[in-house]
Amino acid sequence: MPRFKTKDVTPVTCDPSYKGLPRCIMEAMAIGLPVVASNVRDNRDLLVEDGQTDFLVELGDVVGLARALEKLILDRELRNTMGGAGQKKIQDYSLEKYWLKWKEFMSVT
Known part of the structure; x- marks a missing residue:
């Protein structure tokens, strides 16, 4: 089995009633x-590109969760690729981008 550190993958399960x-x-x-x-609205619609930046699993799908974690644990290249894609994607939410959008909004109103 390959060497794996807990910091290599982040599992996140969510309460489907949580919003934001x-x-x-x-x-x-x-x-x-x-x-x-978890495949819930805000994860799916705003952040996670399933199979590109991260993996989504259905709520309560323990087997799906285990399979997704196993894929990442066993494949360092996949972890690095998805991690890099996620790092690029999250830049859409950077303070600098929001500040520019805010300034643009304020100049229109």
Whole structure:
């Protein structure tokens, strides 16, 4: 079995009633960690590109969760690729981008 450190992957399960950006996913993406997350609205619609930046699994799908984690544990290249893609994606939520959008908005109104 390959050497694996707990910091190589971030599993995140969510309460489906929670609304808003999941900060723990954003933090993991920002430091280049791939995430295995619950397939709930904000994860799916705002952050995670399933199979590209991270993996999504259905709520309660323990086998799916285990398979996604296993894929990442066994494949360092996949972890690095997905981690890099997530790091790039999270830049859409950077303070600098939001500040520019805010200034643009304020100049229009």
